[in-house]
Amino acid sequence: MNIYYKCKHCHVPIGKIGVDSVNTVNLGFEDLSELERQEYLSYDEEGHLHVTSICEDCYEMLIKHPDYHALDTFIQ
Numbered sequence: 001m002n003i004y005y006k007c008k009h010c011h012v013p014i015g016k017i018g019v020d021s022v023n024t025v026n027l028g029f030e031d032l033s034e035l036e037r038q039e040y041l042s043y044d045e046e047g048h049l050h051v052t053s054i055c056e057d058c059y060e061m062l063i064k065h066p067d068y069h070a071l072d073t074f075i076q
């Protein structure tokens, strides 16, 4: 299976990791609450894991303009 990372703000694909099996313990997801898992993690019909994250561009934007954090999207 693959793990796909996508930016929650601009929806740009950030990266893809191929893994032999789902071992979320090694991916840091154990720190997420159940609600956060539901919000940030999803599986598609082929069993691939999709992770909602944030890309470097949006991260820098949030650092410079923290107010944008309240907006769902700020595509320019």
Ligand SMILES: [Zn+2]
Binding pocket: 007, 008, 009, 010, 011, 012, 054, 055, 056, 057, 058, 059
């Ligand atoms: Zn982004």
